[in-house]
Amino acid sequence: MDSEQFKNFLFRTNILDASYPVRGAHVWLPYGFQFKKLVFNKLETMMTDAGYKQHEFPRLMPGSSLRKIAATVKDFSQNVFWLKDGNKDTDIFLNPTGESGIYPMLRQWIKISSDLPIRLFQVGNTFRSHHRPYPLINSDESTPLLEGHGVFRTRQEVINEFDAVLKILEDMHNTLVIPYRMVTRLQWGNNPVSEKNISFESYFPPKNVNLNIGVAYLQDQIFSRIFDIKFESEGSATEHTHQLTFGINERALAAMLAIHSDNYGLRLLPEFAPIQVVLIPKPKLHEDYGIEKYTKKIIEKIRARVYIDKNKNRTVKQKISHWRERGVPLLLIIEPNDVQNQTISASTRTQNIWQTVSADDIEQTVLKYFSEVEKQIREDAEFFLEEKTKAAKSRDELVNLVGQNYIVKFSYCGSTECGINLERDSVGEILGIGVKEKEHGKCIGCGNESAVVGYFSRRAQSP
Amino acid sequence: MDSEQFKNFLFRTNILDASYPVRGAHVWLPYGFQFKKLVFNKLETMMTDAGYKQHEFPRLMPGSSLRKIAATVKDFSQNVFWLKDGNKDTDIFLNPTGESGIYPMLRQWIKISSDLPIRLFQVGNTFRSHHRPYPLINSDESTPLLEGHGVFRTRQEVINEFDAVLKILEDMHNTLVIPYRMVTRLQWGNNPVSEKNISFESYFPPKNVNLNIGVAYLQDQIFSRIFDIKFESEGSATEHTHQLTFGINERALAAMLAIHSDNYGLRLLPEFAPIQVVLIPKPKLHEDYGIEKYTKKIIEKIRARVYIDKNKNRTVKQKISHWRERGVPLLLIIEPNDVQNQTISASTRTQNIWQTVSADDIEQTVLKYFSEVEKQIREDAEFFLEEKTKAAKSRDELVNLVGQNYIVKFSYCGSTECGINLERDSVGEILGIGVKEKEHGKCIGCGNESAVVGYFSRRAQSP
Structure with a gap:
């Protein structure tokens, strides 16, 4: 995007x-x-x-x-x-x-x-x-x-x-x-x-x-x-x-x-999602089959910010894609046979697989799903920053990688002179020196022994 | 003030x-x-x-x-x-x-x-x-x-x-x-x-x-x-x-x-008080007598924003007057004999009378005190506005009462001309016409039959 x-x-x-x-x-x-x-x-x-x-x-x-x-x-x-x-x-x-x-x-x-x-x-x-x-x-x-x-x-x-x-x-x-x-x-x-x-x-x-x-x-x-x-x-x-x-x-x-976010839209952490759970009751042929009462019972058990989507102008498929795009962590669907079986269909925003779960322990199930969503978003976020970072062994490599929009990690002597020289040759700039990171190599600018890790990248102007 | x-x-x-x-x-x-x-x-x-x-x-x-x-x-x-x-x-x-x-x-x-x-x-x-x-x-x-x-x-x-x-x-x-x-x-x-x-x-x-x-x-x-x-x-x-x-x-x-507020300082409604209850433990001769443990037990029972004042540089009397001035709705004191008797001394900001209450039902007692404080502040507030309002039977009386900083209520024909005349003779201005208030008298401006109640006062400039 x-x-x-x-x-x-x-x-x-x-x-x-x-x-x-x-x-x-x-x-x-x-x-x-x-x-x-x-x-x-x-x-x-x-x-x-x-x-x-x-x-x-x-x-x-x-x-x-x-x-x-x-x-x-x-x-x-x-x-x-x-x-x-x-x-x-x-x-x-x-x-x-x-x-x-x-x-x-x-x-x-x-x-x-x-x-x-x-x-x-x-x-x-x-x-x-x-x-x-x-x-x-x-x-x-x-x-x-x-x-x-x-x-x-x-x-x-x-x-x-x-x-x-x-x-x-x-x-x-x-x-x-x-x-x-x-x-x-x-x-x-x-x-x-x-x-x-x-x-x-x-x-x-x-x-x-x-x-x-x-x-x-x-x-x-x-x-x-x-x-x-x-x-x-x-x-x-x-x-x-x-x-x-x-x-x-x-x-x-x-x-x-x-x-x-992913290709389908937002993915919100449960703690910060305005709507944490969307529940879609799915009556058949405009008859209720006890869904209304059953939905109410389920809602009372869930301690979260829940929205019940009863909109009649949208199909269930449209609803699912609407709330997925808005990043709601958990979607629940209730169909007539769920009333009979005391079950619910559930799908998290991150897994996107529908599972049938029991109504009895829905309170705990929701919390379990929330923690899965958070875990997945956390893993993806860390992976994302790793992917965006590459090490450069030379000045040319640095210029090339920064040009490809990577954050570039490099051995750096830490001197002002060398830093200014590096910035002269490239788009972007030195972000700074990694805190608590050690390096034992040659500075890619001057070739002297380097003690620190430098980071270099195109950056958004400071706010 | x-x-x-x-x-x-x-x-x-x-x-x-x-x-x-x-x-x-x-x-x-x-x-x-x-x-x-x-x-x-x-x-x-x-x-x-x-x-x-x-x-x-x-x-x-x-x-x-x-x-x-x-x-x-x-x-x-x-x-x-x-x-x-x-x-x-x-x-x-x-x-x-x-x-x-x-x-x-x-x-x-x-x-x-x-x-x-x-x-x-x-x-x-x-x-x-x-x-x-x-x-x-x-x-x-x-x-x-x-x-x-x-x-x-x-x-x-x-x-x-x-x-x-x-x-x-x-x-x-x-x-x-x-x-x-x-x-x-x-x-x-x-x-x-x-x-x-x-x-x-x-x-x-x-x-x-x-x-x-x-x-x-x-x-x-x-x-x-x-x-x-x-x-x-x-x-x-x-x-x-x-x-x-x-x-x-x-x-x-x-x-x-x-x-x-009153002469002693702020009086805050419990719902909007940053600190709803101040608890002052009062150990004697620097010995604890089980007060610490007892205080903890009491705190756990109270569902409110509680602050425990253990400041050693202030006397209990100074603490009371400090928190009174800040409008804390309820003060509680725990002394060594309270531990023995399972009691607490309590005083609301509005009543200012110390009472000994039982620790057993402190949760309910606190809520009861809160509602008393709110009731008292509400009564005083309504009384206050009534006291500040006086009815005028004539133009001279209106000018005189407004000069004494009252809100003045008067029979008014509602006409622009008459309103402008009234304002010319007085400090202050017409605030407006009382909503849902009826009047059957003579307008104090022109003497015509009046249908509405006018309000007149010195007023703070609009924000």
């Missing part, structure tokens, strides 16, 4: 409508909205369980913050949407990420040592202009971004938390069944916005590009100095706080929708 | 911080955010139960929509925030309400009779500039607005739905325990945006003004003509759809927080 087909597919399956009259923005349709809600509710719960407290900062950001950042790190003022009040210019811009709104408040809230640590997060729409917007990937309006911020007393504390945060992001990707690699991003520019930046890299099939989803920044004191966030430590001495930030946005939804 | 004190009170009780560096915007703090989430989750469920399907339209709106509205109804272009992309002007503005984004999509989605009816809603932040912003009341960024839209084939259908919508809004106000009156708003301008506009009017004590919360517009074909939304009816004839819209925003939260 190519990029345009994927957009049409999302519309047809009631996920979103990308034909909204503002470029770079899209409408969430009811089925897609429920899917998104289930996913982000889960992510919010995971953040809360990890000790992060949910806040909500305004989308309206003060210009003063951008000027502070421009003075030290980089001038972002051309990369954001500024507001006019009627026809008068204002000093307000729209939230691209939370820093500019959150850090001035941290400065107010933090006075003394016991105000720390702070762990907070928010979930909200964010705004950034893109040359080539694409729904969920490079949206001018991202709907939404979940971002966490941690503020600590010491460098050691923030370093420890950084490891904990990577664990949270790993859990999130595993829970959403998004296959990923963790890479340390290379920071070739001056004045970096973080000491260390680790991203979670996956792949987006409709565009044949690598896709970064989760990201974590160890800022340490870079931003606490910019925003003068400090606390009284011993006695009257004050010290700048030690900070980190991380996030995951609607790209996670894009990855789930695209990677989990 | 005056207006400034109320803002400080909201900060102290961890609801929101109004000192954000962009005027007219505020930060939701964790306790307030959870309260808001519980309220809006409930409202979303009520919308879904009423057959409305949740969508999410972008916050970025096309300028073309405003020009269409300007050509027929009114030019709103000075009342909204426009976007610049870096330093370049765009034709995009920020969502003040959903029409400009929703109606172009309805035009695409609706082709034939069977595409109707459509009932949809969304919940999201909205943006509008205010001369005198005040958090939750006149926010430049309202967080959020819930708005519903209904699209129908015939005039009769939309009229019927309008009654159903008023019922939904009544249910919402009753569920949130916001005392209200329904009034039909007078439409004195030309080119009205609706055929009929009914609003739900309450009162906001910190500012001593009337406060409109829910609102419903019977638009019929006004906007379907502007946006050319039509369907094929019989054969090839096309007809414009018949529409209505309604909404409720963060003002509902302001009303709940302000009206339900």
Whole structure:
């Protein structure tokens, strides 16, 4: 499915409508909205369980913050949407990420040592202009971004938390069944916005590009100095706080929708499927044969989000193909002879084989099917990312494989010079250095002994 | 509590911080955010139960929509925030309400009779500039607005739905325990945006003004003509759809927080309290006396959001006053002798009398207390609005009572001329005509026989 087909597919399956009259923005349709809600509710719960407290900062950001950042790190003022009040210019811009709104408040809230640590997060729409917007990937309006911020007393504390945060992001990707690699991003520019930046890299099939989803920044004191966030430590001495930030946005939804799908349509994980079970009663010759009563009895036993499809304008075959395309994990059919036999016909979205099961233990059977569906989607997702990855033994091979849209793994000395040379010869770019991956070979750029694994690919522009 | 004190009170009780560096915007703090989430989750469920399907339209709106509205109804272009992309002007503005984004999509989605009816809603932040912003009341960024839209084939259908919508809004106000009156708003301008506009009017004590919360517009074909939304009816004839819209925003939260509070602080309805029960174990002389185990046993029996306050830096007295101020519906204390007696000390936020209850039926006891708290808050809220309302028998009396910040009820002939005269003599304005209220007296403006009840008050600017 190519990029345009994927957009049409999302519309047809009631996920979103990308034909909204503002470029770079899209409408969430009811089925897609429920899917998104289930996913982000889960992510919010995971953040809360990890000790992060949910806040909500305004989308309206003060210009003063951008000027502070421009003075030290980089001038972002051309990369954001500024507001006019009627026809008068204002000093307000729209939230691209939370820093500019959150850090001035941290400065107010933090006075003394016991105000720390702070762990907070928010979930909200964010705004950034893109040359080539694409729904969920490079949206001018991202709907939404979940971002966490941690503020600590010491460098050691923030370093420890950084490891904990990577664990949270790993859990999130595993829970959403998004296959990923963790890479340390290379920071070739001056004045970096973080000491260390680790991203979670996956792949987006409709565009044949690598896709970064989760990201974590160890800022340490870079931003606490910019925003003068400090606390009284011993006695009257004050010290700048030690900070980190991380996030995951609607790209996670894009990855789930695209990677989990097959040729027939969506395949949704049971946990995140707005409809988990569709039940199709199939009376014969317009007579009931006790099906209505039997269906009711079955429904009461199933603890899941069930939809009963009684639509008279569609054949059973049409219904099956409709709900398969929408990715419903489990389909059940009840026919007159099932009433007699106390049975049900069942087919999972992933196996697509009809089986006759007993009504007695339907509650357990449904859960068993759900776990089979999840297992299958998980296996396929991992296999998918493996398939998309190839190792290159030389510079020519790398260029060739990247041209074929693979993620390319290579021995790398890690030097800036060598990296820049490699990028000059190829489409795509270095994604980063594999976290916890070791390599003992010769760098394919310079031939020197290499200690790390580099990843190279065409990639979707950062959100 | 005056207006400034109320803002400080909201900060102290961890609801929101109004000192954000962009005027007219505020930060939701964790306790307030959870309260808001519980309220809006409930409202979303009520919308879904009423057959409305949740969508999410972008916050970025096309300028073309405003020009269409300007050509027929009114030019709103000075009342909204426009976007610049870096330093370049765009034709995009920020969502003040959903029409400009929703109606172009309805035009695409609706082709034939069977595409109707459509009932949809969304919940999201909205943006509008205010001369005198005040958090939750006149926010430049309202967080959020819930708005519903209904699209129908015939005039009769939309009229019927309008009654159903008023019922939904009544249910919402009753569920949130916001005392209200329904009034039909007078439409004195030309080119009205609706055929009929009914609003739900309450009162906001910190500012001593009337406060409109829910609102419903019977638009019929006004906007379907502007946006050319039509369907094929019989054969090839096309007809414009018949529409209505309604909404409720963060003002509902302001009303709940302000009206339900008393001199000691917040009083939260159990259903919407982030913490429903605080349990304070009170060991003596740092010995446990089996309290830990007993507390655990009690907790397991209570089906509610419970917080156990084991803070060692606060006395029990301080804890009680802290949680009272935050409006927790039920406080429980466990002392060593309770372990022996299998009892608990309990006090509701509304009664503030300590009672000893048995541990055996604590599950039921908690529910009983919750319903007492709700009952008390409900009675107080209704009494509050009654107290704030006075009847005037003459024009002078009306002016005097409105000056004393009352909502004034009066016999009214209903004429525009008389209404304008009344407003000329007084602060405040006519809120509207009481729905389903009858009056048989003389209009206090012109002395003619009056058929309706008018309401007059100082009011908070519309959101």
